[in-house]
Amino acid sequence: MQNSTAAAKRPGGQRRFYFIRMQIIFLQFILLVAALYAVQKGISYHPRKAELTVADESMFEAADHLEQQPECALIWQSDLTGEEGRKLMADVLSQMKVPYIECPAEGIRAEDFEGCKSVVLAVSDLASMGETAMDLMDWLENGGHLMLAVMPSKGGFLDMISDKLGIVGMSDTASVVRKLRFPREFMIGDQVFPIQITDPYESSIDVLLDSTCEVYIESDDEAAIPLVWRRRTGKGTVSVSNLGFMDKIYRGFYGSVYSLLGDGFAWPVINGSTFYIDDFPAPVPQGEGEYITRDYNMNARDFMTQIWWPDIVELGEKYKIPFTGLVIEQYSDDVKQPLPANEDVSRFHYFGKSLLDMGGEIGFHGYNHMPLVLENFDYYGEYDEYTPWASMGDMEASITELNRFCASLFPNEQFQVYVPPSNILSDEGRRMLKEKYPQIKVIASTYMPDTAAYAQEFEVAEDGMIETPRVISGYIMSDFVYLSALSELTFRYVNTHFQHPDDVLDEDRGADLGWAEMYSRLSTYVERLYTAVPDIRNLTGIELAAAVQRYDELEVAQDIADGVMHIRLGGFVDEAFLLIRFNDCSPAAAEGGRIEKIQDGLWLLEADSPEIRITLE
Ligand SMILES: [Zn+2]
Numbered sequence: 150m151q152n153s154t155a156a157a158k159r160p161g162g163q164r165r166f167y168f169i170r171m172q173i174i175f176l177q178f179i180l181l182v183a184a185l186y187a188v189q190k191g192i193s194y195h196p197r198k199a200e201l202t203v204a205d206e207s208m209f210e211a212a213d214h215l216e217q218q219p220e221c222a223l224i225w226q227s228d229l230t231g232e233e234g235r236k237l238m239a240d241v242l243s244q245m246k247v248p249y250i251e252c253p254a255e256g257i258r259a260e261d262f263e264g265c266k267s268v269v270l271a272v273s274d275l276a277s278m279g280e281t282a283m284d285l286m287d288w289l290e291n292g293g294h295l296m297l298a299v300m301p302s303k304g305g306f307l308d309m310i311s312d313k314l315g316i317v318g319m320s321d322t323a324s325v326v327r328k329l330r331f332p333r334e335f336m337i338g339d340q341v342f343p344i345q346i347t348d349p350y351e352s353s354i355d356v357l358l359d360s361t362c363e364v365y366i367e368s369d370d371e372a373a374i375p376l377v378w379r380r381r382t383g384k385g386t387v388s389v390s391n392l393g394f395m396d397k398i399y400r401g402f403y404g405s406v407y408s409l410l411g412d413g414f415a416w417p418v419i420n421g422s423t424f425y426i427d428d429f430p431a432p433v434p435q436g437e438g439e440y441i442t443r444d445y446n447m448n449a450r451d452f453m454t455q456i457w458w459p460d461i462v463e464l465g466e467k468y469k470i471p472f473t474g475l476v477i478e479q480y481s482d483d484v485k486q487p488l489p490a491n492e493d494v495s496r497f498h499y500f501g502k503s504l505l506d507m508g509g510e511i512g513f514h515g516y517n518h519m520p521l522v523l524e525n526f527d528y529y530g531e532y533d534e535y536t537p538w539a540s541m542g543d544m545e546a547s548i549t550e551l552n553r554f555c556a557s558l559f560p561n562e563q564f565q566v567y568v569p570p571s572n573i574l575s576d577e578g579r580r581m582l583k584e585k586y587p588q589i590k591v592i593a594s595t596y597m598p599d600t601a602a603y604a605q606e607f608e609v610a611e612d613g614m615i616e617t618p619r620v621i622s623g624y625i626m627s628d629f630v631y632l633s634a635l636s637e638l639t640f641r642y643v644n645t646h647f648q649h650p651d652d653v654l655d656e657d658r659g660a661d662l663g664w665a666e667m668y669s670r671l672s673t674y675v676e677r678l679y680t681a682v683p684d685i686r687n688l689t690g691i692e693l694a695a696a697v698q699r700y701d702e703l704e705v706a707q708d709i710a711d712g713v714m715h716i717r718l719g720g721f722v723d724e725a726f727l728l729i730r731f732n733d734c735s736p737a738a739a740e741g742g743r744i745e746k747i748q749d750g751l752w753l754l755e756a757d758s759p760e761i762r763i764t765l766e
Pocket residue numbers: 427428514518570571
């Protein structure tokens with residue numbers, strides 16, 4: 150517009166000006182044609198060398214395995230708290246690869262735990278253990294290691310043993326804890342992530358501790374409530390959780406409390422960070438673009454190309470994130486054949502190539518956004534917009550078409566990652582993927598359970614499918630996101646996040662904040678993440694799956710004696726990562742792997758042999 154005005158003021162230059170403008174337009178046209186041609190011919194993104202590849206299951210079967218005796222007794226009381234504590238600690242211990250036995254508190258005898266190195270109590274009334282509670286104290290004094298996963302109630306037995314726990318006084322009732330404070334480095338990210346409790350309730354007993362206790366977490370109040378502490382008692386150690394929260398997302402907290410026992414403790418971890426972009430590439434998302442119009446005065450299509458994607462690319466390049474994009478071929482409601490192909494492929498070419506150029510990966514999300522479920526699936530009254538597939542055959546045909554579509558666009562890619570639309574997947578859908586599409590080696594859904602959601606663990610399922618749940622998501626980056634990230638970074642040294650381009654159209658996902666704020670929140674999280682763990686491996690979806698495979702197959706035996714920590718690994722194929730907490734000592738040198746300090750007391754071991762020897766100073 151400015152140019153034409155200028156030209157209008159100088160009538161003599163007008164013809165010359167239009168001629169130059171025509172030349173520029175023609176040149177732009179030639180460049181565009183050339184670019185489109187290059188893209189169509191697949192000339193060519195620079196695929197990244199895979200960090201790690203999925204190993205054949207036979208390799209794990211052929212590896213040496215350990216014969217292990219139980220090292221830990223998990224004693225639980227048969228009431229609501231005890232049951233919750235038992236479930237939580239069973240998950241924590243099994244995933245940290247601690248061989249353990251479960252014992253009901255009622256009727257427990259000293260010989261049930263005397264041979265164990267550690268005992269975990271999920272017992273709120275110590276009297277339920279009868280006289281054996283006193284035997285447990287003797288065992289502790291003589292070098293046992295005891296973790297209290299729940300705070301026992303006041304009075305009776307607790308009064309008799311409170312000095313062994315370092316408790317000088319305690320309140321009758323529980324208090325509400327809203328924010329956590331870490332007086333010393335304890336969990337990964339604790340010095341950079343703000344940690345607030347999402348659903349606070351009367352969770353924790355106000356206790357007064359003696360000076361021999363080391364407090365690792367306390368409430369962020371003027372009169373702070375100790376929430377996690379450790380103490381030497383006789384020849385043994387005690388660690389106590391007064392957190393009171395027992396959801397799945399707190400596993401990393403409880404695992405950390407367990408790791409405070411004894412001189413040191415090693416547990417296997419994944420060492421991977423993966424960022425997924427669901428519905429990408431995909432057609433232009435449907436939905437109201439009112440916030441995009443408000444802030445950028447453009448439609449969703451232009452916004453995605455000119456603002457959203459360049460911002461995401463910039464973030465990815467800054468931190469070397471190889472995004473994993475999950476393709477949706479089209480947003481139709483078709484659940485029955487014929488399933489027409491999407492002929493409008495230019496967006497897919499453009500974004501897909503750009504993603505692959507960054508070292509990213511492309512996986513499957515769906516032919517359309519209808520989850521792979523049949524008529525019998527229970528949506529629990531949610532998701533009115535979804536129609537179940539008409540038959541197994543139609544469901545299968547949708548993936549066949551998606552596969553054809555993706556293979557024609559990206560002939561060099563393998564499409565090994567599947568992300569279920571809305572994180573929903575039926576048993577039939579999962580079986581179909583496994584049986585008919587052996588190229589799909591991974592399902593990446595969600596970590597936290599939710600009514601109809603396909604919730605997962607980081608594991609290799611019995612049928613060989615690798616499960617890689619996404620722990621956090623979106624752009625709002627709530628308190629819960631930071632809490633979850635902290636917990637899983639320490640528990641498994643893993644970060645998994647997914648976002649959607651159409652989050653910017655959905656108020657529930659933060660659209661009213663505006664993209665600038667949404668992007669700033671994601672960027673702040675990413676910056677904090679890489680401040681906490683600058684050396685975590687950046688992996689694509691399939692590489693993360695390969696790392697989960699090594700992690701899940703691992704068995705760990707460990708002991709510390711005469712200034713040396715010995716670790717023996719079962720199921721070791723080619724690499725293993727372990728976090729090790731050293732209490733009252735630190736490592737000087739390692740054989741069989743490299744060891745690197747993450748923060749005070751916490752080290753990352755990269756094992757290149759199943760036998761590791763760490764000398765302590
Ligand atoms: Zn989606």
